[in-house]
Amino acid sequence: MNTDRTFADRRSAWIRVDDQAIRDNVSSITAWLRPSRCLAVVKANGYGHGLLTASKAALAGGAESLGVALPEEGVALRKAGVNAPILVLGASLPDAADTLIEFDLAQTVTDRGMLDALNRSAEQQRKIAAVHLKTDTGMGRVGAPPSGMSSLLEHARALPCIRVDALSTHIGWEDDDRIDSQVEAFRRIVASTGCRAHATNSLVALRSAPSHFDTTRIGLLLYGVVPQPLFDARLPIPKSLKLRPALSMEARITQLRNASPGQTVSYGGTFTVDRPSRLGILPVGYADGYPRGLSNRGHVLVRGRPCPVRGSVCMDQAVIDLTDCPDARLGDTITLVGTSKSESITINDLARAAGTIPHDILAGLGSRLPRVATPP
Template sequence: MQKITWIEVDLNAIAHNLKAVKRKVGSETKILAIVKADAYGHGAVKISQTLVDNGVDMLGVAFLAEGIELRKNNINIPILILNPVLSEQIEDVLKYSLGVTVCNLDIAKELSKIAKRYCRNTRIHVEIDTGMGGAGVLPDKVLSFIRELQLIENLEVEGVFTHFNSSEEKDKSFSHEQNKIFKAAVKELKDEKIKIPLIHAANSAAILDLPDSYFNMVRPGLILYGIFPSIYVSKNIDIKPAMSLKTRIINLKRFDSGSTIGYGRTFEILKQTTVAIIPVGYKDGFSRCFSNLGEVLINGKRSSIIGRVCMDRCFIDVSNLPDVEIGSEVVLYGNQNNETISIESAAELIGTIPYEIVCNIGTKVPNRMYK
């Protein structure tokens, strides 16, 4: 069946971006690629396969189910669950050979008990809370916590990590402070002869702006998909956007002056106008905030969204396009001829973050095409 609305994902761009990150951080630094939230809406299985084929060291997911999906699709490299797990999930952690974040000794003991049954060690990472306010262990408790973990059988403390809460902001001072706290905690472990193989802190923004936070592994997410986290990060890396959102015109209609368009009659026609209808709306993750504000690309030219974005349609002023027709391709995000509507510019326009844009459409547009 012909797709009317679809996402295009360029796997060559993903491979290109991974290589760009490797060049940025150096060959000695391992890459833990973040593929949570269905690889930020790009499709976790296909993206993970591409990353594995291009030499990524480890994959990071948010939840157990995401890790299981990858294992069931023959992704066999190390996978780390970044959020804590519940006791009833531990059996599957072992069954699918997943690494897990541990911040609680009771969970660690449950892991040990089931790991014994499987006759193997479980790889664990300990999150250090340097300011995120999340599930991590506080810095002054890290040494004692890891000492306790070392006494528990069948657990291998493979890594420690922290997460920056504002590395994409203009003011990076708190990120520097977090890094300083994390470094001190890591040094304390080293001084006590506690060897931790993997130390990681840098997310996408920190990879771009905080080279002092690389340690021996980094966690790129958004930049792997060719998107910059904010306007305040360095653009000194060659990345290519991987995702486009496209649809087709399903109706054309000419309106005279005085007509109104869409719910709430928020747009009034002031001169004879040709309006195209496209079958995309907020059910597809295309924000209502683009009402009377956003643009799309048709025949390589920008055309304005008029009226409110509806649940399953938008109205486009195509009066400036003499050769438009029903069935013409429309690009909501991406390139067409020499014009581009980037995820970053769209996010800035409506006052949100690029992460929200890609995750919204990625989970709601069922048709995904890879090239």
């Protein structure tokens, strides 16, 4: 991550990442979870914050291990010198076995074929393959059927180069009854095995303390973002959790122009000017992760004042209405996500306005936007 502001200025748009916020968030989360341990989920480029930045900050904050979606993400961390336990959360094919063993990555496994491939590779490399055996307790996605977990575990334990580190599932519901039923189903599977276990994401961890098991997978909360259902329902998080957002997005106004009543704005003419107006152009669009769903629905902060997005958000640009902000100047820095004076726009605000979830916003933040460290 670049710490030089002039680097960002050359792009005229950038993302600020506060790694101390991630560190402090994780410290608060680990204290809240205890005795359950925190597995910090850093997939999708650390939820847009930067894979290495997020990983180092999470470990410094007290996370025991890291979770990634793909072997490639784990390899990148190993090559960057990260030595903490790393779990590949997604299913991988047998031809990834050599890479998983070479870089000491634990793999989520749902079938015997992958176990056999990992065992063969581990034998050849004279290593031990760490696996987490996953069952599907109701989400209908990755996982062996509950009825097959006993035989899968037995097979894994019979292989000389396989070490079963944990059993896992993923609870993908929001309502308490379905959460409780999946937690109980998973608890029955785990009960007689003597294995460690993990089952939850940030939302379920907040809704159900029994879901924490030995380890709890935390993603959104690491970055100071609450799950959207809680945000939309204005439900509080535990008072002991002290979280703050770790990411902001800023851009500079690259053009100012006047518009007359009746003039349309941007692709498709979806907004028509109804008064003499002053418009500003921002060098940010959906290719950077600023959602097209914010067309005529989003707003930005200019000198602490909300200014609406007008017309369709384009691939590389967006238009904002500066009519009620007459002191705005060419080159001014505006806030798309973050705080300006007493006003704030959060990732949750963007998700609500765009009709999506914060994961979608964060994962979509493009690599074109330089990540700049927040000054200490």
